[in-house]
Amino acid sequence: MKSFNIIDKIKINIKTYTLIIALLIIWLLFAFLTDWIFFSPRNLSNLFRQMTIVSFLSIGMTLVIITGNIDLSVGSLTGLISAMAAYLQAYTLAPLISGLFPNISIVALGILSTIITIIVCLLAGLLIGIYQGYIIAYLRVPAFIVTLGGMLVFRGGVLGITQGRTVVPVENSLRWIAQGYLPKNLGMLVAVIAVIVIFLMSLQNRKKKIQYGFELKPLAYDLLTASVYSALVFGSILIVNDYRGIQNPVIIMIVIAIMITYLSNNTRFGRYVYALGGNIEATKLSGINVQSIIFKVFILMGLLCGVAGIVLTGYVAAGTIGGGMNYELSAIAGCVIGGVSLMGGKGTIIGALIGALIMASPRME
Amino acid sequence: MKDEFILRIENITKDFPGIRALSDVSFKIKKGDIHGLCGENGAGKSTLVKILAGVYPYNTYEGKIYFNDEELKFTHFSIQQAIKKGIAVVYQELALVPQMTVGENIFLGREPEEKGAISWNRLYSDTKDILKRYKLNIPIFAKLSTLSVGKQQMVEIAKAVSQEVKVLILDEPTSALTEAEINSLMEILKHLKDNGVTCIYISHKLEEFFRITDNITVLRDGQVVNTVKTTDTSVEKVITMMVGREMKERFPAGNRKPGEKILEVKGLSVDDPSAQGKTKIKDVSFDLKKGEILGIAGLMGSGRSELVTAIFGEYGKQITGEIFLEGKAVKIRSARDAVNYGISLVPEDRKKMGLVLMQAVYENISLPNIGKFSNALRIDKYRELKACQKYADDLTIKTPSLFTITESLSGGNQQKVVIAKWLMSSPKILILDDPTRGIDVGTKYEIYKLINKLAENGIAIIMISSELEEVLGMSDRIMIMHEGKCTRILDRKDATQEKIMAFASGINNYSEV
Numbered sequence: 001m002k003s004f005n006i007i008d009k010i011k012i013n014i015k016t017y018t019l020i021i022a023l024l025i026i027w028l029l030f031a032f033l034t035d036w037i038f039f040s041p042r043n044l045s046n047l048f049r050q051m052t053i054v055s056f057l058s059i060g061m062t063l064v065i066i067t068g069n070i071d072l073s074v075g076s077l078t079g080l081i082s083a084m085a086a087y088l089q090a091y092t093l094a095p096l097i098s099g100l101f102p103n104i105s106i107v108a109l110g111i112l113s114t115i116i117t118i119i120v121c122l123l124a125g126l127l128i129g130i131y132q133g134y135i136i137a138y139l140r141v142p143a144f145i146v147t148l149g150g151m152l153v154f155r156g157g158v159l160g161i162t163q164g165r166t167v168v169p170v171e172n173s174l175r176w177i178a179q180g181y182l183p184k185n186l187g188m189l190v191a192v193i194a195v196i197v198i199f200l201m202s203l204q205n206r207k208k209k210i211q212y213g214f215e216l217k218p219l220a221y222d223l224l225t226a227s228v229y230s231a232l233v234f235g236s237i238l239i240v241n242d243y244r245g246i247q248n249p250v251i252i253m254i255v256i257a258i259m260i261t262y263l264s265n266n267t268r269f270g271r272y273v274y275a276l277g278g279n280i281e282a283t284k285l286s287g288i289n290v291q292s293i294i295f296k297v298f299i300l301m302g303l304l305c306g307v308a309g310i311v312l313t314g315y316v317a318a319g320t321i322g323g324g325m326n327y328e329l330s331a332i333a334g335c336v337i338g339g340v341s342l343m344g345g346k347g348t349i350i351g352a353l354i355g356a357l358i359m360a361s362p363r364m365e
Numbered sequence: 366m367k368d369e370f371i372l373r374i375e376n377i378t379k380d381f382p383g384i385r386a387l388s389d390v391s392f393k394i395k396k397g398d399i400h401g402l403c404g405e406n407g408a409g410k411s412t413l414v415k416i417l418a419g420v421y422p423y424n425t426y427e428g429k430i431y432f433n434d435e436e437l438k439f440t441h442f443s444i445q446q447a448i449k450k451g452i453a454v455v456y457q458e459l460a461l462v463p464q465m466t467v468g469e470n471i472f473l474g475r476e477p478e479e480k481g482a483i484s485w486n487r488l489y490s491d492t493k494d495i496l497k498r499y500k501l502n503i504p505i506f507a508k509l510s511t512l513s514v515g516k517q518q519m520v521e522i523a524k525a526v527s528q529e530v531k532v533l534i535l536d537e538p539t540s541a542l543t544e545a546e547i548n549s550l551m552e553i554l555k556h557l558k559d560n561g562v563t564c565i566y567i568s569h570k571l572e573e574f575f576r577i578t579d580n581i582t583v584l585r586d587g588q589v590v591n592t593v594k595t596t597d598t599s600v601e602k603v604i605t606m607m608v609g610r611e612m613k614e615r616f617p618a619g620n621r622k623p624g625e626k627i628l629e630v631k632g633l634s635v636d637d638p639s640a641q642g643k644t645k646i647k648d649v650s651f652d653l654k655k656g657e658i659l660g661i662a663g664l665m666g667s668g669r670s671e672l673v674t675a676i677f678g679e680y681g682k683q684i685t686g687e688i689f690l691e692g693k694a695v696k697i698r699s700a701r702d703a704v705n706y707g708i709s710l711v712p713e714d715r716k717k718m719g720l721v722l723m724q725a726v727y728e729n730i731s732l733p734n735i736g737k738f739s740n741a742l743r744i745d746k747y748r749e750l751k752a753c754q755k756y757a758d759d760l761t762i763k764t765p766s767l768f769t770i771t772e773s774l775s776g777g778n779q780q781k782v783v784i785a786k787w788l789m790s791s792p793k794i795l796i797l798d799d800p801t802r803g804i805d806v807g808t809k810y811e812i813y814k815l816i817n818k819l820a821e822n823g824i825a826i827i828m829i830s831s832e833l834e835e836v837l838g839m840s841d842r843i844m845i846m847h848e849g850k851c852t853r854i855l856d857r858k859d860a861t862q863e864k865i866m867a868f869a870s871g872i873n874n875y876s877e878v
Binding site: 268282 | 700717719724736739746748750
């Protein structure tokens with residue numbers, strides 16, 4: 001009976017880690033084919049940066065798919081917001097700001113322009129999320145139809161804004177958001193703080209378990225797990241520091257991923273998202289306002305498209321016609337590869353991120 | 366001599382990870398018999414059926430099965446092999462395609478072909494023949510979804526018998542049927558028996574065994590307790606064998622003292638949006654007191670489920686009439702409103718409407734109650750688990766842990782999870798829609814005790830039931846519905862099965878003898 005359990009456990013664990021194993025195999029294959037250049041700090045560093053834009057979309061898409069819906073418009077919306085950001089910076093904001101403050105320095109003007117751009121872009125994403133979410137949740141039009149329409153309309157919007165040309169230039173401060181690096185010392189500081197938080201949380205959990213009288217795992221086990229996570233954090237930062245440091249967009253991605261993971265695991269909203277994806281009828285009969293949950297999920301998706309659009313503009317340093325083209329497919333593929341069930345009810349943010357990483361890996365040059 | 370047994374099951378043992386489902390099971394089934402198979406949930410009935418049907422292929426279990434003296438060894442395509450041999454199963458959850466017609470369903474997977482195309486004429490004429498042969502009165506072109514559950518069940522049986530079946534296994538065929546439908550099912554089974562078909566009949570309704578079976582095999586905890594001749598035994602003896610202890614009464618005695626009026630419904634009507642001028646519920650009035658159990662009896666389609674879902678806000682603004690809660694008029698427009706007023710509903714179909722099957726037990730229990738353990742920013746997961754554990758213990762939910770996926774629990778335990786979820790929300794009114802459907806005797810008894818305890822604690826309870834005995838055994842008053850109308854409300858002491866049946870079938874001038 002005992003040995004039986006151990007085999008069982010290994011089976012379960014293999015299931016959980018299939019994704020990571022698949023990722024490692026893909027990486028090893030590429031590394032082998034590229035004379036191990038694939039594992040160079042520069043390449044890994046770029047890989048992480050490349051995955052960020054689609055990752056923002058995958059994170060939002062995870063929640064959308066868990067509710068049993070889909071959003072096909074995210075690629076076009078990212079492109080639209082990216083074009084908007086570039087247009088604001090290239091044509092609108094600079095003359096406007098210097099008209100209002102004639103004596104402003106060029107650097108200050110740039111930063112002010114970027115801040116306004118960010119706010120406007122996030123607002124645009126939010127509003128479009130509200131608009132699509134309202135139609136889907138309250139008017140009960142299938143998400144596939146609404147967002148398919150959105151996909152076509154927003155793509156048209158990109159053409160309208162760019163007039164078929166590439167919109168340049170954008171401010172350096174906007175480029176810094178997507179292309180800059182965190183100073184190496186600061187990176188180490190972040191790593192140290194992260195490790196402290198990991199250990200504190202682990203201890204906090206033990207305290208809670210004791211308080212409510214739940215079974216405890218041996219202290220050594222918990223400490224070991226925490227140490228493994230810490231080593232992973234440190235290792236990653238050491239690798240990227242070996243090149244130029246952590247990229248800013250990667251930090252944004254990690255922060256958002258942590259926030260949304262928390263949201264999905266530790267809040268009522270998150271619990272309802274999973275429940276309604278699993279069985280909407282039972283959730284409704286439990287007295288939960290399912291429409292408002294779906295509405296909020298789409299608002300969040302719109303907001304994340306805003307973030308992706310801003311980072312995209314900074315990354316290519318321009319607004320282009322093809323911006324965000326087919327990103328919806330990559331985002332959805334990332335989710336599905338990462339174990340998010342298209343039937344709804346199942347999936348995790350971290351899974352979707354690993355899926356996005358797998359999707360990004362073959363695209364490295 | 367041996368030939369008289371069509372199936373001999375010898376020393377079957379089947380293990381699942383961490384659990385032994387069947388242990389050394391042996392019994393024989395006579396040719397042409399209707400053989401009853403009973404046992405509590407989790408006794409191993411379904412596992413045994415799946416082995417016979419080839420769902421679990423040969424070598425995944427130990428032991429031998431002889432079919433007409435030939436050992437069965439289903440290895441590849443084991444389910445098709447079993448069907449070819451003539452062993453067919455009518456499962457509890459119907460395995461039919463709702464969007465297809467009766468004929469298409471019966472011939473699904475073996476459509477008659479002519480020159481590579483389906484011959485629809487032959488398909489439908491064959492269907493007609495089959496239905497005629499077994500005296501089944503079902504329109505052959507009807508879409509399955511338009512038929513009642515009972516009719517669908519008959520289609521499933523027709524599908525099975527049309528494949529030259531020798532052994533027909535029925536896994537709880539009557540759990541969703543009305544009294545009339547059960548009667549016609551019994552007729553069909555007798556007819557099959559006359560045609561030489563052997564049946565294995567599984568049910569939780571023990572009375573049925575005594576109506577049709579020849580022999581009964583009782584399983585408990587994966588082992589055969591005994592195989593007996595139906596004429597030599599009684600309901601009480603079978604129950605004793607099933608639960609392993611003597612059960613003195615089917616319904617626990619309650620000590621209830623109904624208090625003041627908590628709910629009053631006046632002239633409630635619900636229009637049927639699909640048909641102009643028709644109503645689902647017509648002018649229903651009743652009241653409910655604290656600590657009282659009001660039973661609702663009625664045939665399927667009598668509007669009993671519609672009535673409680675209407676009170677629970679399912680129909681939004683389509684309802685007319687007044688609902689008073691503790692003397693105040695209230696408007697309940699959604700399930701959310703109902704929950705906020707302290708009304709809870711344990712729905713009829715626990716899998717579809719009561720549970721998120723893919724989620725863990727604790728997530729289901731706390732779903733309507735998360736507000737208790739959380740603020741806007743976070744859920745206190747440990748406090749939540751602690752509370753769920755308490756309810757799981759109180760209701761004796763048998764589950765490996767709170768993190769077990771609800772789908773893997775047995776029916777009775779799933780139902781307990783639904784009840785736990787609503788108890789945690791401390792309701793004033795608890796509505797139970799057929800709470801013991803598909804649940805074994807032992808667990809039923811526990812649920813009855815629980816319901817009694819809740820009523821004693823002052824919760825007002827409305828309980829719908831398909832089983833007349835249950836309504837009679839549990840209720841203080843019984844409301845009887847027919848075609849969307851409340852035909853009568855009887856006190857427990859005035860009620861008899863005959864009276865209830867009469868009022869439920871719309872006979873209003875039943876002579877009170």
